[in-house]
Amino acid sequence: MTRALRTTILLAALVAAPFLRAGENGGVGEYDVKAAFLLNFIRYTEWTGLKAPTGTGPLVIGVLGKNPFGNKLERIARATRIHGREVRVVELTSTEDLQGAEVVFLSGRDPVTVQDEVESLSGRGLLTVGDDPLAVEWGAALAFVPEGSKIRFAVNRSAARKQGVKISSKLMELAVEILK
Numbered sequence: 698m699t700r701a702l703r704t705t706i707l708l709a710a711l712v713a714a715p716f717l718r719a720g721e722n723g724g725v726g727e728y729d730v731k732a733a734f735l736l737n738f739i740r741y742t743e744w745t746g747l748k749a750p751t752g753t754g755p756l757v758i759g760v761l762g763k764n765p766f767g768n769k770l771e772r773i774a775r776a777t778r779i780h781g782r783e784v785r786v787v788e789l790t791s792t793e794d795l796q797g798a799e800v801v802f803l804s805g806r807d808p809v810t811v812q813d814e815v816e817s818l819s820g821r822g823l824l825t826v827g828d829d830p831l832a833v834e835w836g837a838a839l840a841f842v843p844e845g846s847k848i849r850f851a852v853n854r855s856a857a858r859k860q861g862v863k864i865s866s867k868l869m870e871l872a873v874e875i876l877k
Contacts, residue, residue, distance in 0.1 A: 763804050
């Protein structure tokens with residue numbers, strides 16, 4: 698890991714730390730960590746497709762399915778700017794009503810539902826992030842992967858390209874698995 702990347706990750710952690718609340722055991726909870734990761738995924742993603750986000754309006758993260766973050770993601774997002782834009786979180790009920798989302802978090806559900814959602818979102822210029830480790834195999838660009846007591850992530854480069862996004866090589870250096 699390069700010194701610049703370590704510095705960036707440390708700074709991101711320091712910025713997010715005041716907004717992270719202790720989990721049940723007095724530590725930072727799983728979805729506090731995933732919220733911070735999700736915002737950093739966006740920082741290290743470039744929209745390359747025809748539907749690349751433009752303008753200065755808010756960058757919208759849609760949570761599809763049951764929202765496991767509670768208000769954690771929204772609380773951190775309110776205090777964050779990415780690429781000079783405010784960040785807003787919306788809850789989505791379907792892939793048909795994206796409410797302007799440029800990032801879609803696929804909340805853990807059954808594999809068939811997630812596969813159908815990923816297929817429906819493909820080619821729409823969105824960064825898709827799955828809560829299930831297998832989501833990258835089902836076509837999501839990124840997915841969270843538990844590793845002992847840590848949260849890591851996997852990348853599906855082909856899915857990202859298909860969705861019109863490019864994941865930074867700096868971010869890929871930290872992935873536990875990269876699917877071509």
